[in-house]
Amino acid sequence: MKIIRFPLTKNKSLQAWNAADELIMENFQANDNTVLAITNDRFGYLSCNLNHMKPISVVAFKSQELALNYNLEENELSATEDSFVSPFDSFPNKVEQAIIKVPKSMELYRLYLEQICENSTDDIEITAAFMTKYFNKQMVEISEEYFENVEQSKAKKKARLIIMKGKKSFEKHELINNVKINDKLSLKQYYGVFASSKIDIATRYLLENLPLFKSELQIMDLASGNGVIANHIIDKYKNNKWQTPHLHLVEDSILAIESSKLNLQGDNIHFYYDANMESIEAESMDMIVSNPPFHFEHEENTEISLNLFRKAHSSLKSGGRFILVYNRHLNYNPFLKSIFEKTNFVAESNRFVVLECWK
């Protein structure tokens, strides 16, 4: 089986699976004809290797959907139409076995466990896997909220399993956080969305240093999370009594884009569940604003952002601007200067930079 990262990367240290995935494959005992769910399989290693069981794969990111489809096709495998489900969906059948590649966010881990418990038989068995350096005692505590019997395996190649049996009686929870923005406003977001129950400090810095122009009426919030930046812009235009702009929110995470739908509504708000800005028309935006991603689970990876910056450039009208916040050490200015007409530092602190780039 050949599994590669998608989007393709030149960085050889970034792998499409790790020892935790291998440990699952070594220890997982597939019962015949069992209904299996696989969760948080970011590039498809597990879904491809267990394809003969026709698993249900829980897909929470557009990039994950693209990676799974890419690797299935590369290995001449196929998945049926209802084998990909989102974290909001019911499973097509009650599952009897499930695999979770434990995510970094413990909120997301809980959300995945809830979905499995809601859509499984009473004798469901779950195998969860993680790298020991990322062990967090909440992994066990949360598992014990849902299962009577929670056991950890011995470590192998610095990976370990948690085996859960004996499902407790299940009561569905509403897994939504309220994020306080100010005394009058809170935004909602599903568990597992960026920054959990608070506003990110880089985002706050951007909002404090975000120049707006009333002539800009097509605005993109790129990597929009719960929509906090778009929400701020709408508010400012309203307070200034400027014409209502169109806000285009672009996000890879389905939990994030669905969260932003809870916070922003109207004919001028447009949502795109998208990983590479494919659904955005070229030269259509007056302004693009972003607190771009650079952490993917436990990895730091700027390749994806650099690609989004190139796409941001092509989505802007001539004379349009891209404004972003980033951690100083990422030093994006030289790259952005090479693709934009000019760049300009709007604000700088010891930790963050707000940079404006003109097309």
Ligand SMILES: C[S@@+](CC[C@H](N)C(=O)[O-])C[C@H]1O[C@@H](n2cnc3c(N)ncnc32)[C@H](O)[C@@H]1O
């Ligand atoms: C630093 S967070 C910012 C979220 C939000 N704008 C805020 O300020 O709270 C970056 C966001 O980028 C999203 N993301 C990651 N890869 C992406 C991609 N390829 N396209 C669009 N969004 C992406 C993540 O899901 C995450 O919500």
